[in-house]
Amino acid sequence: MRNETDPVLARLKRSLAREQRARQSAESLLESKSAALYKALEDLRHESAFSRDISEAADAAADGIALTDAEGIFTYMNHAHAAIFQYEPAELIGQSWSVLYEPHIAQRIGAQAMPIVFSEGSWRGEAVGRRKDASAIVQEIALTARPENQGLICITRDASARKAREARMREMEHQLRVSENSIAYYLLSHTVAHDLANLLAVIEGNSAILAEALGDGELADRVGRIATATNSARDVITSLETGVDHTLRGSAEVDLVQFLRKSISLAESIKPSAVDLKVELPEHAEAITNEVLLSRSVLNIAKNAFEALSDGGHLTIRLIPGGEAEDKPCSLRLGPEGLDPDWVIELIDDGPGFSGDDLQTYFEPFTSTKSKATTSGLGLLSVRALAESRAASVEIYSEAGEGTRYRILLPKNREQPRPYKPTAKPAASARILIVDDEVEIGEVLSAQLKRKGYEASFIGDPTLALEVLLASETIDLVITDLNMPQMAGDTLARRVKAAKPDLPFILVSGQSGFVAETNLFEARLRKPVRPHDLYNAVDQVVRGGAPI
Amino acid sequence: MMGMVMRSFASFVEDHYGEEVADEALSTEGLSTDGAYTTVGYYPTDDLVKMVITTSNSTDVEVPVLIQRFGFDLFSKLADGHADMMQDFTNPIDLLASIESVIHVNVRRLYKDTELPRFDVIERQGDEHLTLAYSSTRPFADLAHGLVHGCLNHFGAEGRATVEREDVKADGTSSVFRIAVRPEGSEPCETKPTPSSQD
Structure with missing residues (x-):
C-alpha cells in the first residue's frame, strides 16, 4: 500500500484530477458545441428552404433568368429563358452565351455591352437572338455582374410580341390619323356648306319675294336669274359635301353587340399586356347611329386609354340599356342634350386622367394630352364629329388622378311615325314660329310665309323660343334651324315635345349629313330652301299630311 | 493554441522525459486550466510557453531544441490522426x-x-x-x-x-x-x- 506521501501516488492523483477536469471541460464544450450545431442546422434548414423557394421562383418566373460563370458559360437557366430560344435548359447549360446569337451580334454585345457591365455593374438593352431553328428573336436583356467576378446574371424576355404590338399601334395610329384628316375635312366642309346655305337662303328667299312683287318684266327676269344662280350655288354645296367620305354621313341601324365585338377585337391587338381589359356586353342591342364615326370614336378612346395605362391599369368597356344607365357626373358634354338613350356605351379607365383645361382642347384636330416628346398624339375629332352629327351624345368625366369615363349615349331606335293630329284651323291662319340664330334667314322665311297668309313670327334665340313655346297655346307649327349656339334645334324640339307632343316641328338645316334620325320632326328641309318646298312642307304639315 | 497541441506536448514530454517531468510541466504555476486540457479546446499560447520552460528546466534541454523535437513528434501525431488527408501526398x-x-x-x-x-x-x-x-x-x-x-x-x-x-x-x-x-x-x-x- 502506498501512503499519502508517496510521490507516485500523489502524481497519479494530480493526473487523475487533471483528466477529470479536462473531461468536464470537454463535456461542457461538447454541450455548447452541440447546441451551436443544432442552431446552425436550423439556420441551414431555413436558408435551404429560402434558397429552394428562390430557386423555384426563378424556375417558374415568366422572365428568362440565367447565370453564367466568369467564362460566360451558362451554369443555370430557367425554362422561360431556354424557351425564348426554343431550347430546353439542359441543352444550354454548359454552353457559352454566344451560341444564342449570330457571331456579329455576339461580337457587338461583347464589345459594347460587356465593358459597361464590368465598369458600371449592369447593362440593359435589346438584342436580336437566334432561336434553335435559326429564326431571329428580339429580346430585352438586363445583364448584371455577379459578385467577385463570378460571371453574369441575365434576365431576358421576348420583345417580339411587344414589337409587333407597337407596329400594329403605329399602323392603327396612321389609319386613325388619315381618318382624322377625313373627319376634319368633313367638319370643315359642312361648316362651309352650312354658312353658304344660310347666305343662299337669304338671297333665295328675298329673290322669291321680289319676283312675286315684280310680276313680269325685265326686272322680274333679272330676279329670276338670281334664283337660277342660287340653284347653281346649291349644287356647288352639294358637290362640296359629296366630296367627303360618304360613310361619315347619315345614320343607319347598327347591331351594337357585333359592332363592339369587332371594335374591341381591333383594340385588343394594340393592348399593352399590363392593361386589364374588361368587356360587358348584352346579348342583343341595336341603335340608329353612324357606324363609322362610332367605330372610330370607340377605337380612338380605347387607344388613348391604352397609352395612358402603359404602366398598367384597367379599361372597362360596357354596353348597358339606357333605362339602366344612371346619371353620372360629367365634365363635358358633346352633342344633343336631354337625349333619352336606348343604349349607353361606357369606356372607363383608371389612368392618370386629365384636367378640365386639357378637356376643352381635347376634341380639336390633332390635339393630345400626351407628351409631345413621345408622340404627336391624336385628338378625339371623331368623337366630336359623332356628337355633332347628332347620331349620339357623348359625356366625358375626367379628373387628374381619377381616370377617365366616356359615355356614348345612343338615341332611341327608329320609332314608328306618330299619328299626326292636324290643326283645326284653316291653313292660311296657322301661327308659325321660326327659330334661327341667323336673323336674315329668320326674317326672310317669316316674310315668305306672311306673303302666303300665315301668321309667322321669328325668334333668334332658341332658349327664348323654348320659354315662349312652353307658355303659349297659340303656336301651331315651329320651323327651327339645327345648329344654334344657345341650343340645338333637336334639343329644342325634344324639350317642347316632352310637354306638347302634338306640336309639329319642321327642321331647316344647311347640313345634309347631320340629320338626327329621330322622330322629332314632321318635316325636314335643306337650306337654302326653295320657296315652293317651304310652302309645300308647311301646307302638308298644317293640313295633316304624312311627315316628309 | 489548440488543445490538441497542448495535449500532444504533455504526451511528448511523458513519452520522452517521463511521467514525473510531464507532471511537473502540467503542474506549472499560472496555467490557465491548472494543466487540464482537452483536444477540442483552445488555450492561451502562454500555457505552452510556460510548460516548455518548465520542461527545459527539468531536463536541461534548451528550449529551441525542445520545441524542435516536439515539432518532429507532433508531425507524426498529426499524420496519424489525419491519415485520409495524408493519402493525397x-x-x-x-x-x-x-x-x-x-x-x-x-x-x-x-x-x-x-x-x-x-x-x-x-x-x-x-x-x-x-x-x-x-x-x-x-x-x-x-x-x-x-x-x-x-x-x-x-x-x-x-x-x-x-x-x-x-x-x-x-x-x-x-x-x-x-x-x-x-x-x-x-x-x-x-x-x-x-x-x-x-x-
Missing part, C-alpha cells in the same frame, strides 16, 4: 508546398476559429527543392522547423534531405526554410542531426 515537397492551400483549408473546416501560421511557397523546383516562408503571430519558428523534419521523416526522406533555416526575425515569428530532397537511391547527404536523433 506521396512526397514531402508536395505536402510542405500544400500546407497553406490544402492542409490549412481542411484544418479550418474542422477548427474554424483557430489561428494558424502561414507557410508561403517562395520557390519550388519539382519534388526536390522548396523554399518555404514561415510567419506567425507566435514565436514558434522552432516548432515549424521540427515539423519540417517530421514531414521528411514521415516520407522516409530524412536521410536524403537538407534543411537550411534563415530567421527573418530573431523572435521566432518569421523564418525561411530551404529544403532540398535528393531522389531515392542517391547518396546520403551530410546533415545536421535531426531533432529526433538528439533524444
Whole structure:
C-alpha cells in the first residue's frame, strides 16, 4: 500500500484530477458545441428552404433568368429563358452565351455591352437572338455582374410580341390619323356648306319675294336669274359635301353587340399586356347611329386609354340599356342634350386622367394630352364629329388622378311615325314660329310665309323660343334651324315635345349629313330652301299630311 | 493554441522525459486550466510557453531544441490522426508546398476559429527543392522547423534531405526554410542531426 506521501501516488492523483477536469471541460464544450450545431442546422434548414423557394421562383418566373460563370458559360437557366430560344435548359447549360446569337451580334454585345457591365455593374438593352431553328428573336436583356467576378446574371424576355404590338399601334395610329384628316375635312366642309346655305337662303328667299312683287318684266327676269344662280350655288354645296367620305354621313341601324365585338377585337391587338381589359356586353342591342364615326370614336378612346395605362391599369368597356344607365357626373358634354338613350356605351379607365383645361382642347384636330416628346398624339375629332352629327351624345368625366369615363349615349331606335293630329284651323291662319340664330334667314322665311297668309313670327334665340313655346297655346307649327349656339334645334324640339307632343316641328338645316334620325320632326328641309318646298312642307304639315 | 497541441506536448514530454517531468510541466504555476486540457479546446499560447520552460528546466534541454523535437513528434501525431488527408501526398515537397492551400483549408473546416501560421511557397523546383516562408503571430519558428523534419521523416526522406533555416526575425515569428530532397537511391547527404536523433 502506498501512503499519502508517496510521490507516485500523489502524481497519479494530480493526473487523475487533471483528466477529470479536462473531461468536464470537454463535456461542457461538447454541450455548447452541440447546441451551436443544432442552431446552425436550423439556420441551414431555413436558408435551404429560402434558397429552394428562390430557386423555384426563378424556375417558374415568366422572365428568362440565367447565370453564367466568369467564362460566360451558362451554369443555370430557367425554362422561360431556354424557351425564348426554343431550347430546353439542359441543352444550354454548359454552353457559352454566344451560341444564342449570330457571331456579329455576339461580337457587338461583347464589345459594347460587356465593358459597361464590368465598369458600371449592369447593362440593359435589346438584342436580336437566334432561336434553335435559326429564326431571329428580339429580346430585352438586363445583364448584371455577379459578385467577385463570378460571371453574369441575365434576365431576358421576348420583345417580339411587344414589337409587333407597337407596329400594329403605329399602323392603327396612321389609319386613325388619315381618318382624322377625313373627319376634319368633313367638319370643315359642312361648316362651309352650312354658312353658304344660310347666305343662299337669304338671297333665295328675298329673290322669291321680289319676283312675286315684280310680276313680269325685265326686272322680274333679272330676279329670276338670281334664283337660277342660287340653284347653281346649291349644287356647288352639294358637290362640296359629296366630296367627303360618304360613310361619315347619315345614320343607319347598327347591331351594337357585333359592332363592339369587332371594335374591341381591333383594340385588343394594340393592348399593352399590363392593361386589364374588361368587356360587358348584352346579348342583343341595336341603335340608329353612324357606324363609322362610332367605330372610330370607340377605337380612338380605347387607344388613348391604352397609352395612358402603359404602366398598367384597367379599361372597362360596357354596353348597358339606357333605362339602366344612371346619371353620372360629367365634365363635358358633346352633342344633343336631354337625349333619352336606348343604349349607353361606357369606356372607363383608371389612368392618370386629365384636367378640365386639357378637356376643352381635347376634341380639336390633332390635339393630345400626351407628351409631345413621345408622340404627336391624336385628338378625339371623331368623337366630336359623332356628337355633332347628332347620331349620339357623348359625356366625358375626367379628373387628374381619377381616370377617365366616356359615355356614348345612343338615341332611341327608329320609332314608328306618330299619328299626326292636324290643326283645326284653316291653313292660311296657322301661327308659325321660326327659330334661327341667323336673323336674315329668320326674317326672310317669316316674310315668305306672311306673303302666303300665315301668321309667322321669328325668334333668334332658341332658349327664348323654348320659354315662349312652353307658355303659349297659340303656336301651331315651329320651323327651327339645327345648329344654334344657345341650343340645338333637336334639343329644342325634344324639350317642347316632352310637354306638347302634338306640336309639329319642321327642321331647316344647311347640313345634309347631320340629320338626327329621330322622330322629332314632321318635316325636314335643306337650306337654302326653295320657296315652293317651304310652302309645300308647311301646307302638308298644317293640313295633316304624312311627315316628309 | 489548440488543445490538441497542448495535449500532444504533455504526451511528448511523458513519452520522452517521463511521467514525473510531464507532471511537473502540467503542474506549472499560472496555467490557465491548472494543466487540464482537452483536444477540442483552445488555450492561451502562454500555457505552452510556460510548460516548455518548465520542461527545459527539468531536463536541461534548451528550449529551441525542445520545441524542435516536439515539432518532429507532433508531425507524426498529426499524420496519424489525419491519415485520409495524408493519402493525397506521396512526397514531402508536395505536402510542405500544400500546407497553406490544402492542409490549412481542411484544418479550418474542422477548427474554424483557430489561428494558424502561414507557410508561403517562395520557390519550388519539382519534388526536390522548396523554399518555404514561415510567419506567425507566435514565436514558434522552432516548432515549424521540427515539423519540417517530421514531414521528411514521415516520407522516409530524412536521410536524403537538407534543411537550411534563415530567421527573418530573431523572435521566432518569421523564418525561411530551404529544403532540398535528393531522389531515392542517391547518396546520403551530410546533415545536421535531426531533432529526433538528439533524444
